Amino acid sequence: MSADVDPQFDDLEAAARRIEPYVRRTPVLSSPELSRTLGAGVEFKCENLQAAGAFKSRGACNAVFALDAAAAAHGVATHSSGNHAAALARAARLRGIPSYIVMPRGAARIKRAAVEAYGGRITECEPSLAARESAAAELVLRSGATLVHPYDDPWVIAGQGTIVLELAVQVAAPELVLVPVGGGGLLAGTALACRRLWPQALVIGVEPAGADDACRSFHGGELVAQRDPHTIADGLRGALSARTLRLARANVDDIVTVSEDGIVAAMRLLFDSLKVVVEASAAVPVAALLEGRARATRVAVILTGGNADLDTLPWIPAVR
Amino acid sequence: MSADVDPQFDDLEAAARRIEPYVRRTPVLSSPELSRTLGAGVEFKCENLQAAGAFKSRGACNAVFALDAAAAAHGVATHSSGNHAAALARAARLRGIPSYIVMPRGAARIKRAAVEAYGGRITECEPSLAARESAAAELVLRSGATLVHPYDDPWVIAGQGTIVLELAVQVAAPELVLVPVGGGGLLAGTALACRRLWPQALVIGVEPAGADDACRSFHGGELVAQRDPHTIADGLRGALSARTLRLARANVDDIVTVSEDGIVAAMRLLFDSLKVVVEASAAVPVAALLEGRARATRVAVILTGGNADLDTLPWIPAVR
Numbered sequence: 001m002s003a004d005v006d007p008q009f010d011d012l013e014a015a016a017r018r019i020e021p022y023v024r025r026t027p028v029l030s031s032p033e034l035s036r037t038l039g040a041g042v043e044f045k046c047e048n049l050q051a052a053g054a055f056k057s058r059g060a061c062n063a064v065f066a067l068d069a070a071a072a073a074h075g076v077a078t079h080s081s082g083n084h085a086a087a088l089a090r091a092a093r094l095r096g097i098p099s100y101i102v103m104p105r106g107a108a109r110i111k112r113a114a115v116e117a118y119g120g121r122i123t124e125c126e127p128s129l130a131a132r133e134s135a136a137a138e139l140v141l142r143s144g145a146t147l148v149h150p151y152d153d154p155w156v157i158a159g160q161g162t163i164v165l166e167l168a169v170q171v172a173a174p175e176l177v178l179v180p181v182g183g184g185g186l187l188a189g190t191a192l193a194c195r196r197l198w199p200q201a202l203v204i205g206v207e208p209a210g211a212d213d214a215c216r217s218f219h220g221g222e223l224v225a226q227r228d229p230h231t232i233a234d235g236l237r238g239a240l241s242a243r244t245l246r247l248a249r250a251n252v253d254d255i256v257t258v259s260e261d262g263i264v265a266a267m268r269l270l271f272d273s274l275k276v277v278v279e280a281s282a283a284v285p286v287a288a289l290l291e292g293r294a295r296a297t298r299v300a301v302i303l304t305g306g307n308a309d310l311d312t313l314p315w316i317p318a319v320r
Numbered sequence: 321m322s323a324d325v326d327p328q329f330d331d332l333e334a335a336a337r338r339i340e341p342y343v344r345r346t347p348v349l350s351s352p353e354l355s356r357t358l359g360a361g362v363e364f365k366c367e368n369l370q371a372a373g374a375f376k377s378r379g380a381c382n383a384v385f386a387l388d389a390a391a392a393a394h395g396v397a398t399h400s401s402g403n404h405a406a407a408l409a410r411a412a413r414l415r416g417i418p419s420y421i422v423m424p425r426g427a428a429r430i431k432r433a434a435v436e437a438y439g440g441r442i443t444e445c446e447p448s449l450a451a452r453e454s455a456a457a458e459l460v461l462r463s464g465a466t467l468v469h470p471y472d473d474p475w476v477i478a479g480q481g482t483i484v485l486e487l488a489v490q491v492a493a494p495e496l497v498l499v500p501v502g503g504g505g506l507l508a509g510t511a512l513a514c515r516r517l518w519p520q521a522l523v524i525g526v527e528p529a530g531a532d533d534a535c536r537s538f539h540g541g542e543l544v545a546q547r548d549p550h551t552i553a554d555g556l557r558g559a560l561s562a563r564t565l566r567l568a569r570a571n572v573d574d575i576v577t578v579s580e581d582g583i584v585a586a587m588r589l590l591f592d593s594l595k596v597v598v599e600a601s602a603a604v605p606v607a608a609l610l611e612g613r614a615r616a617t618r619v620a621v622i623l624t625g626g627n628a629d630l631d632t633l634p635w636i637p638a639v640r
Contacts, residue, residue: 049349
């Protein structure tokens with residue numbers, strides 16, 4: 001595989017072998033009460049319990065351990081304020097190479113602390129996509145590090161697809177697979193795996209209505225930009241790339257949107273009924289079931305991350 | 321087994337077979353970061369993910385399904401404001417028999433709602449132990465129901481002991497097993513199982529310093545009453561019975577206490593690092609590791625329950 005080709009099913013199998021020593025086999029949880037509330041038998045693949053608290057560890061480990069020794073020696077770099085940054089720093093530390101992380105000034109303290117805990121070297125930049133991209137490009141030029149994009153990268157997409165390879169051993173084929181959509185890397189990898197392993201299953205991406213670029217790009221004629229996203233689901237504010245849109249068009253059945261109230265209600269429901277900590281982005285597919293945007297008798301949901309800021313849960317009124 | 325004999329290891333094995341269709345095989349979770357923080361390799365048996373959100377489902381199911389048909393037809397009764405009440409109501413519904421639950425006036429809305437959701441018939445009483453016991457005795461007399469005590473009951477103790485039977489298949493023998501102590505049913509069942517399956521492991525019960533009757537009874541000459549308990553760990557405000565004290569003396573290595581600050585810090589740590597929802601009572605053994613009240617290289621902790629009130633997490637300041 002090279003950086004400009006799309007990943008194939010074989011690449012997912014290679015990724016699963018490559019990352020096996022470095023990621024957790026996450027459990028699948030379900031609750032009869034929660035299934036009743038959601039009107040469907042739902043099984044949750046708990047990537048919120050994954051190393052570094054999110055599925056991003058899969059793609060990051062695959063990208064880092066796929067590098068040849070010469071390239072690896074110079075380290076890896078990315079621009080991200082979220083789970084990919086921590087996952088990449090962790091993967092680099094596991095391989096014993098440096099990681100350079102560009103983070104926007106004002107990024108959440110908790111996210112910064114996670115990157116630092118894994119030994120990532122943080123460079124601050126202005127909080128715009130242009131500033132992030134140019135700071136990362138400069139870093140790559142100076143250090144010789146390999147840029148590992150959070151989603152527009154075939155090894156990252158293949159790594160994310162390993163979730164379904166694992167899940168297919170844990171549960172019977174569902175009728176519907178629901179995943180959140182930010183940049184579309186998880187959606188692309190999931191759909192690629194489902195087309196081979198569960199060809200009868202519908203694969204639907206779910207996006208906050210306040211950050212609906214993927215829905216508009218998928219249903220419209222061309223790739224649209226994410227303008228001024230407004231959503232509590234901070235992991236889903238990114239936009240599809242040409243590659244992830246192409247892969248979604250090839251393998252995904254639909255992309256639907258949900259409301260902010262639905263996301264908060266779904267997040268609370270997962271804490272209450274499944275007894276797990278999820279971040280808002282992870283609750284988005286459950287909001288689609290709550291709001292009737294997706295329906296089936298047997299559903300698999302990928303719970304993507306657990307890195308919620310526990311000082312300010314969105315259903316608890318803040319002290320002024 | 322009869323109600324006035326102590327359970328033996330065989331009774332735990334019988335309980336495991338009896339309750340198998342009605343309870344979940346809960347996962348074991350761990351986190352390298354959390355182990356580093358706690359200074360020990362810790363594996364968590366997640367009974368917070370058990371049916372009805374607590375290990376109490378095991379003892380309740382064992383007691384309900386051990387009844388002969390004639391006794392069962394009259395139903396079961398208990399006095400409890402907590403997880404045992406919901407677990408008993410659930411077990412009774414699974415067997416298709418009535419359950420009568422005496423709850424103190426002013427019991428938490430969330431606990432009441434759980435009992436009602438499982439079809440339990442609630443009788444209110446004054447919030448004193450004497451009022452609860454007399455209301456339950458009257459109910460039993462009137463209905464012919466069998467009283468299932470939350471912990472002073474050999475079938476309940478045997479049911480709780482099945483946790484370790486399951487855990488022993490999931491993990492290697494630890495050096496130390498930590499469990500919270502309220503009435504001592506879980507501690508008695510756990511220690512009984514450990515003495516057979518992990519004879520080298522220390523078994524230590526952990527109790528809030530603000531409700532330290534078990535610690536004083538265990539180390540002193542006689543059973544002392546629980547006077548005026550003050551702790552956030554609402555599941556641990558009960559007192560040992562003569563039976564659970566006798567079983568603890570026979571099989572338990574120590575009972576230690578922890579502070580309220582330690583309990584809140586431990587609860588927060590489990591949300592943050594293990595990404596699971598636990599109630600305060602479940603965090604008590606982790607507080608013992610944080611506060612250095614128990615030490616070992618490899619530790620197993622039973623996370624007892626996940627029924628936290630998510631409207632008021634103790635580390636988030638309340639809006640007045």
